[in-house]
Amino acid sequence: MMENSNKYAWTWEIKEEFLEEYIELHLNPWAEILEEHSKAGIKNYSIFQNGNQFFYCFECEDVDAAFDYIAKSEVCNRWNAITSTMVRGSFDFNQPDPIKPLREVFYLK
Numbered sequence: 220m221m222e223n224s225n226k227y228a229w230t231w232e233i234k235e236e237f238l239e240e241y242i243e244l245h246l247n248p249w250a251e252i253l254e255e256h257s258k259a260g261i262k263n264y265s266i267f268q269n270g271n272q273f274f275y276c277f278e279c280e281d282v283d284a285a286f287d288y289i290a291k292s293e294v295c296n297r298w299n300a301i302t303s304t305m306v307r308g309s310f311d312f313n314q315p316d317p318i319k320p321l322r323e324v325f326y327l328k
Contacts, residue, residue: 228276228321237305238271244302251294259288 233241245266256264264277279285289295 225278229318230274232307233271233305241305252298255292255294259285
């Protein structure tokens with residue numbers, strides 16, 4: 220039986236024509252976008268690439284509060300306006316279901 224954790228993950232596909240630009244943005248993110256995610260309570264955030272599929276995972280004590288903070292952040296909305304055109308699927312944190320969290324089925328402490 221898995222205990223509840225504060226780890227979250229999801230996956231997205233990036234449209235082929237935006238792949239290089241998307242990677243470049245994440246290799247050199249804006250300082251203020253990193254700061255906003257930290258202020259939101261997001262930590263240990265990683266993104267992994269497999270072709271045009273990206274796997275995102277992070278830790279957060281209160282994910283609802285974090286996503287609410289990001290949704291109201293001018294900096295995050297500017298970033299998302301750029302990157303949302305690059306992903307397949309909904310990206311808008313103001314939407315009811317923008318990210319489909321992955322179920323954690325294994326964790327080794």
